[in-house]
Amino acid sequence: MEDEIKAEFNKNGFTIDDEEALKKCLTFCINYDLKPSDLVSSWEVYYLNRQLDDNTTVEDAEMDGFLVHLQNEQKEAVVKEEPGLHIYSSKDVDIILNDEDEHMTDDIPGTPTDKSQIQKLYSEPLDSTHKTNGNGYSSGKPSKLVTPFGRRTDKLVAKFSINNLPNSENGSNEQDNENTDDDFLKKVQPCKSCSLIVHGAGPEPGCRFMYDRIEDRFNALENRISRYANALVASGIYEEPVDPTVASQRSVFAVGMISCDGEGHLNDKSILLQSSVAHSGGQRVRLDLHKLGQFSIFPGQVVGIEGHNPSGHCLIASKVVDSVPLPVPTDMNAHPVKKQALDQEVLSTDLTSRPDEISVIIASGPFTTTDNLFFEPLTELLAYASRKQPQLLILLGPFVDSEHPQIKKGTVDMSYDEIFRLEVLRKLQDHVEYLGSEVRVILVPSIRDANHDFVFPQPAFEIHPSDIKHQITSLTNPGMFDANQVKVGCCTVDLLKQLSGEELSRNPKDGTTPSDRMSRLANHILSQRRHVYFYPLYPPAEGIPLDFSLAPEALSISSIPDIIILPSDMKYFIKVLSIGGRSEGEEEKKCVCVNPGRLAKGEGGGTFAELHYHGSPDMMNASIIGL
Template sequence: MEEEIKEKFQEVGFTLEDEEEILKKCLTFCINYNLKPSDIVSSWEVYYLNRRLDEPTVKNAEMDGFLLHLQNEKKEAIIEEETGLHIYSINDVDMILNDEDGDIKEGILGTPTHKAQNSEPFDSTPQTNGIHSSGKPSKLITPFGQRTNKFVVKYSINDVSNTENGREEPDHENHEDDIIRKVQPGRRCSLTVHGSKPETGCRFMYDRIEDRFNALENRIRKHTTTLVSSGLYEEPVDPTVSSQKSIVTVGMICCDGEGHLNEKSTMLQSSVEHSGGQRVRLELQNLSQYSIFPGQIVGIEGHNPSGHCLVASKIVDSIPLSSSNDLNLHPSKKQALSEEIQSTDSSGRQAELSVIIASGPFTTTDNLLFEPLVELLSYANRKLPQLLILLGPFVDSEHPEIKRGTVDQSFDEIFHQEIIRRLQDYVEYIGSHARVILVPSIRDANHDFVFPQPAFDIHPPDLKHQITSLTNPGIFEANQVKIGCCSVDILKHLSGEEISRNPKDGAPIDRMGRLAKHILGQRSFYPLYPPAEGIPLDFSLASEALEISLIPDILILPSDMKYFVKILPLSGRGEGKEEEEQVKCVCVNPGRLAKGEGGGTFVELNYGKSDTINASIIGI
């Protein structure tokens, strides 16, 4: 067949630049799209004329654009074949809901009855309102549409009191009651946002060296104040002054060079108040275990016999948040988005919260059909969660078609047509109790490239109390369940910079849990300094926006690293084990909803009364 393709190209006067590679790709195109050699050569001629290429040469560099041309041809052919195909718009919603035609109702995304849930295929793809790609035509074959394992439970935790129940489930299709107990539909959750910095339209990337210095100095100062107020340690002193007796000091871990941190290059930078901001070499050889990274604020017990090297005997790498101060926030930092008080009943008992959490990308790399998002909304339509949390990127700047610039829409048009319109359809069908939270990403091509990041400037008509955009990072409460989220991959960045020494008792090490606890212990969504390459950290905005002002019950940290749900026990003001177990945080990495040309994972979580939790990581 390759020879026949080559002959057809030569017949019409085209030469092949990288013959072997081009013929291999053309053969793949023929197989995938059921084309004959003459068909693919004819398509190339159309592509050649449309692109106004100068030379009659088939170049390997043009193959990606040619593939997109073939896909568009195939989609147009399918639309022409589907003579009865109706392309719905958002204006058709009322007509559809009032229409008694059963055939039309089967093709729309609706609130299912219990009977419909049992009879409907679990992995069916809904036809949502919007443009043609909102409902994937059955004849358009994509790798995502051809997958066999759908909605497989990858990992589950049944109860917070027994975290050992988390186990790998067999690969089988999941049914309605296989995952978690569903909260009764129709009950709207309350929603309160803590802080709204930075604000939409703010001025950014004008930070000065002074802003960086003040942000780091304020972190050291706050940690020092908290350490002293705990009553466990005396007032810190200057670590650069020689002393034969043991001292206590507080400072920031630094590296003395350009490379990665190691035991020989570790420095401690104290505050201006105690040492004028000077650095001293930190010796770690006497410590049986530690875990440190650049930018970490730590308390050090040790001595400095020469004045040039601080020999550490103990590191206080985490200053726990006091739960008693969680809600002592300034009223201006609270933005109430609902006036319902029914999140607690008359006895003050905590209400249940069911939530589905997913992180972008929301479409596969081979197209912009957003099939994984369609599948996720179909699943949420069955499960009826009180809250759907979606973290960016939504219009991924790393997507091949976005990077090549081959799309014929603006990024804002893609965002509103493919994301917002689908979410509007979802909340309209589910009802007034449905809520959706959107958190942007620095990879969003249609949003400000800065971190911390303002919320999306979206104002859906009549749905502003159902679709809410948060800042990145952001903290909010839903039914008195405190949730913190950040779409920057801080876990991956910390993993690449952290150095540690593990105890020799042979106990298993939970490294991801340790990294997550660093974020809570440092009271910052991004405690790493200097930031990872490519992170547009603006210190003029970071001081307030990155601070973790309360202990979240759920901490959402999407990462390219393996998905997980972990229960993190956090210590209180005392040192007793029982007191440490009183404060817990559920840390969630939902993974990515789309991975390459296939599906990824998302998390379904039920946070119940008495600190019980059911959670499942589901492969889409």
């Protein structure tokens, strides 16, 4: 029969050389009473549904998903023949084995309405015990099953803290699993509402993408170079850029984009500078940085270069300008009355945009462990947030992670939208309904979200229920918003990790100015000040679906945010970045950069961030908390 199965696959244009896969196909035929032709017909349907068009080889790795497909086909056939027949699931078996109430009818919990029920809902997840159906989804009821996540010992311990607010309760070190119900009730206090203004420069849901043209790519890069050159000239410090490809014995100033000569990473011999069309016709010239004691560059970075090109083939740099200086006041010797009036004008402007205080919890996906789809970390995070009462809860994707083992194998029998709605949105709806109308939750999608558009920049999630829409807000990726006049920017693409792999840097040999690598990488995003890009790397890293027809408006930051959130697989951190202030008279701007880490790591818990911001980076409490 194995030969018949193999011949039937070959007849239909497939090859099955894997012995394990062939044995499993034989088992399927025996267990489900299938002929080889029926088996291959089912495989063709599975093959088309999984879109395996580039691989006609039947592999053992696909057998688990194929088995689920066969089981669903058998179930549908039986139900079609006998509509009144009840097919028992593993959930029914669990109820019988655990001697649970046979009259229990709520297979999937609805939204709790009674306060005591909701209290129980938030106190139970700390044990991390869940009932599961056959595909590893949580059902919200306690069970004897204890997952590796539930067995962990160190819970909710602060791994890193910044405490600049005296007499302020940070509360990060509390062991929440030891709280009683009375403690829980005491901690739930009405929170202060926060104003929320979303800056919508990103693509709209349902927008067209994957239609970018070479012209779009060219224009996006050319505009970046031109804007940077104009900003440098407007600062009054640098002259109009010239063509760096023309041979000249005197020192010149040029502006262009760093690129690599060939494939692979940058090195000292492969650095090129591509100038704008207006100055050099878009030509490239080799860039020599051997005279510089310190620099940090990457492909796609727009910089100014001071140097000379004696041969016309190589620009020897004496200085790299990687940030735009803020304009120095033009009239330093103004009349005292006039100067006072100017100061008052600046003060009044500052007062209207003065940031207020905000308390926020920040977490980045995945929100479930790799061994199941219980979403235990998310449930426990919401339990923590219900006690700490932040004004804002920021959740960054992925929510339904396309890299999750069960989703990659295709062994889930629910749609990705259903998983997102039942396991994420329903939990968030319970959270905001319990805590009241003052609570705000912000969702930011990721290109790893299996239930969302695979494009960057990325439109927001479509959240339909009108009663929670004003409390649960979805942003574009990247996104910008103001909360209590605190400007916050966030992006779920792991830009820090990608920049880390592409950056070429040199530090002074004497060690007089030690460089903080994470701060340096984050500063690359903010260095241009007036036209800052959330994704300055070009060409984009492998797997980043950067669409240049959407990029110019969506990726540009109009001003420096007070807080920027850059979740990454690299180690968590909270850092205060200092921007500007390099030259005399230049104002220094500070920005808090947060990498909360991942909420779930493997089969265990990860980290999230808690931040109490009081007007400036010098007045805040911030913690990274291990889940």
